[in-house]
Amino acid sequence: MLEFAMLAVAAFAAGLVDAVVGGGGLIQIPVLFSAFSSTAPATLFGTSKLAGIFGTAAAAVNYSRRVRVAWSAAAPAAVTAFIFAFLGAVTVTKIPADFMRILLPFVLIAVAIYTFRKKDLGSVHAPLHTGTKERVMAIGVGALIGFYDGFFGPGTGSFLVFLFVRCFGFDFLGASAAAKVVNVACNLAALMWFGYSGHLLWQLGLMMAVCQVLGSLLGTKLALKHGSGFVRRIFLVVVTILIVKTGFDAWQRW
Template sequence: MVLALAAFLAGLVDAVVGGGGLIQVPVLFSAFPREVPATLLGTSKLAGVFGTGAAAVNYARRVRVAWSAAAPAALAAFALSFLGAWTVTRMPGDYFRLLLPVVLIAVAVYTFRKKDFGAIHAPLHSGAKEKIIALGMGAAIGFYDGFFGPGTGSFLMFLFVRFFGFDFLSASAAAKLVNVACNVAALLWFGYSGHLLWQLGLMMAVCQVAGSLLGTRLAIRHGSVFVRKLFLVVVCLLILKTGFDAIKRLV
């Protein structure tokens, strides 16, 4: 029941601003303290791919998706997420844990200071330049998602707003498509290598889909201002969580 509730809340939050792993992954690690980390991450990806997929479909039906940027980013993310998932089964991600709070603080400060950040949809690039930037962003985020993962959706939203000029609602829609590609690629490796708890993951997937459907409705109904506020809340919570984890590692 605890895992089902965590998956529902993760799906809801992830559908709006990303960061659902902030809820779901710690609960999984708490419930199965002796399980191999790669297996728990794989199980989380199994639930996440359904939840994020449902959110992506919902956004595509109601929000104009910037395919020219989202599609190249998704392709690059798919390829590099697979590589990241392969890497995490062979080496720990300790250095990511130490660096992540610093990066998140920079994201939060930038968003807080720019009051109009993500309020207006004014794409900055087009043509080949847009595709090149999208490929680079997708590759970097894809590897990070497969290797470690927390905050991937939030990072994607920030990057789509900062480097492509999207508003928060459009950025959320594009981020979901890239996130689906990340999750599918990582899931392929985790499944192939046997790092999955299938029954648990599928049960959590049903709850994630329910949460994501509610989350997309809230985001579309209340618009970019609501998404921006929730984005800042989730990033601040991610800073606290990842900072605490990093301090534990150091001491």
């Protein structure tokens, strides 16, 4: 019962953080691995995705009620991300992802430095592209992040927020809303693969899903109440934690 209580709290916290800037897996996955150390990693990842898709979907719905979701960019990115996330999940069963563990901390450091130095980044919603150019860029982002999510995964939501701000000119609030749509597509593709291969603990995942949704509702409320400045600050905190966590993992494997 203590382990289930820990997982419920972790899922709630993951849903809250994920709803704001992504990165909820940083909280949820380590607790899953600690509570079920003898369970196959793929099963724990699949269970985490099952809980996560509910929380992310709840956040996407809540954002769409209060923030104008840029569907012209979010929709093509989501469709492409779905396809490439599935391809990434299949690829990781054939090719080790060790090189990603070494590279990721450096990419995150670059993202953090750029965001910190650009004080006005994401403060104003001023889309940079329209029409065909926007769709092509969205497809590129969806392919890149979708494959990354299926192949490796840590920080997917945060990368999406950053790219929607940097490449499309969205503010952090609008970027977070669009990122949730793409994230749902990534999670759905991964879930299809994990479900097909039998790597799911359904009852545990659904229990955690309820907690994720509750956390997601609170996280969305906080983001909408406090605006893009709040989301930017949380983004920098989450990216910093990601740098420490992924750097430590890379150092251990090195």
